Amino acid sequence: MSLWEYANPVKFLALSARVQPFAWAAAAIGIFVGLAWGFFATPDDFRQGSTVKIIYIHVPAAWIAINAWIMMLVASLVWLVRRHHVSALAAKAAAPVGLVMTVIGLLTGAIWGQPMWGTWWAWDPRLTSFLILFLFYLGYIALWEAVEDPDTAADLTSVLCLVGSVFALLSRYAVLFWSQGLHQGASLSLDKEENISNVFWLPLVVSIGGFTLLFLALVLYRTGTEIALRRTRALGVRLDRHT
Amino acid sequence: MIPDLGKYAEAVLGAYGLSLLLLAALLILTLRRGKKARAALRRIEEETARHGKG
Numbered sequence: 498m499s500l501w502e503y504a505n506p507v508k509f510l511a512l513s514a515r516v517q518p519f520a521w522a523a524a525a526i527g528i529f530v531g532l533a534w535g536f537f538a539t540p541d542d543f544r545q546g547s548t549v550k551i552i553y554i555h556v557p558a559a560w561i562a563i564n565a566w567i568m569m570l571v572a573s574l575v576w577l578v579r580r581h582h583v584s585a586l587a588a589k590a591a592a593p594v595g596l597v598m599t600v601i602g603l604l605t606g607a608i609w610g611q612p613m614w615g616t617w618w619a620w621d622p623r624l625t626s627f628l629i630l631f632l633f634y635l636g637y638i639a640l641w642e643a644v645e646d647p648d649t650a651a652d653l654t655s656v657l658c659l660v661g662s663v664f665a666l667l668s669r670y671a672v673l674f675w676s677q678g679l680h681q682g683a684s685l686s687l688d689k690e691e692n693i694s695n696v697f698w699l700p701l702v703v704s705i706g707g708f709t710l711l712f713l714a715l716v717l718y719r720t721g722t723e724i725a726l727r728r729t730r731a732l733g734v735r736l737d738r739h740t
Numbered sequence: 741m742i743p744d745l746g747k748y749a750e751a752v753l754g755a756y757g758l759s760l761l762l763l764a765a766l767l768i769l770t771l772r773r774g775k776k777a778r779a780a781l782r783r784i785e786e787e788t789a790r791h792g793k794g
Contacts (some may be wrong), residue, residue, distance in 0.1 A: 535745055536756070547745040552754045558759065597766045601759045608755045612748055695754045711763075715770060722774040725781040740792055 502538035504581035506724045513717040515730060520714035527707025531557075534700035542697070553701055557708035558601035558629070559668075565595030565712060566630065566658070566665035569637075573655035573727045583720065586727065588658065589641050590719035594712055596634040626667040633661035647727065 503509045535553030542549035572588035575639055601621035606624065607617040618624065637657055693701070745752050 532756075541746070547743070547748045547752050549744075550752050554755060554759045557794065593770075594766065597762055601762055604758055605755045608751050608758075612751055614787055688793075715766070717772055722770075722777045725774075725777040728782050729781045732781075732788050736784070736788060736791060 501579070501581070504579070504583050505569065506583055506728075509583050509685075510721055510724065513721055516715055517717050520710050520717065524707055524710035524714050525704055527681045527710055529707070531700050531702075531704025531707050535697075539696055539700060546612060548609050548682035549697060551605050554601050555605040555609060556701060557604060557705045558598045558605065560626070560705055561708050562595055562599040562602050562630065563590050563665050563669050563714050565598060566633075566661060567578075568716075569595070570662045570665075573658040577655050578653050582651075582727070583724065585655070587645075587716060587720045588654070589651075590723050591716045592634055592638050592641070594715045594719070596631070596638065598708075599627065599631045599634055600713075603627060619642075623668055627666050629664045630661065630668050633657070633664060637661065650673055660734060681708075 503512055532553055537548055540551065541547045569588040569591050570589070572584040575584035576588070606627075609620070611617050623632050637654055639655060640654050645655060
């Protein structure tokens with residue numbers, strides 16, 4: 498069986514219907530456990546006090562904001578190369594989810610930054626590239642709405658997605674190659690150094706898992722919605738021709 | 741029930757409240773739009789089937 502079989506909307510919808518119940522349930526459990534564990538059962542940080550509890554929302558939201566764009570990039574490339582409509586619609590479906598996660602990342606970052614840095618906002622490399630990513634999300638969604646022909650819209654938004662990927666990657670890695678920023682290094686990384694104590698790390702990983710599954714469930718459901726809208730338009734045109 | 745958040749209570753509760761509100765809005769809008777789109781598709785499929793028979 499090839500992965501490309503799922504470019505067929507009927508097969509995609511059948512797979513999506515099988516996966517979604519598990520994704521929704523696991524997302525709800527992951528988010529509930531991660532946030533409840535982080536909020537109620539972890540101690541205050543010796544420097545950050547209770548504001549450390551904000552990471553259980555801020556880090557997963559930022560993780561999804563960046564990775565949603567990477568997922569959109571892959572789907573856009575599939576559209577540009579292989580012209581599979583489902584992939585273009587999946588990218589379109591993911592954008593509002595990524596946008597909301599970016600807003601949550603920006604807001605919770607500002608709320609945390611005020612007591613810790615003494616400012617709601619700084620033109621720090623990571624914060625600035627994250628703000629630009631937010632603007633790219635807005636532009637991407639607006640472009641889909643502005644272009645009437647869906648294939649042209651998919652082409653143009655795919656190109657925009659390629660350009661925006663620079664800022665998605667920049668917001669992930671800015672802290673590594675710009676040392677003058679306010680934002681601290683990564684909370685999660687594959688290096689051997691312990692960046693965060695296990696007391697905070699474990700609930701954070703559960704919360705990130707929950708947010709990731711929520712993203713999966715939302716994108717599957719929203720792609721189904723986009724397929725339904727596309728088919729409704731196509732049938733409408735066919736009906737108009739017959740009447 | 742709520743842990744002692746000290747002088748940062750407003751910031752922590754504000755961050756959680758705003759985020760959960762945004763997530764709830766995203767969920768509600770997604771499900772509402774999905775239901776509408778699926779209902780419209782069902783209607784037009786029925787109509788197409790009727791025209792096909794007629």
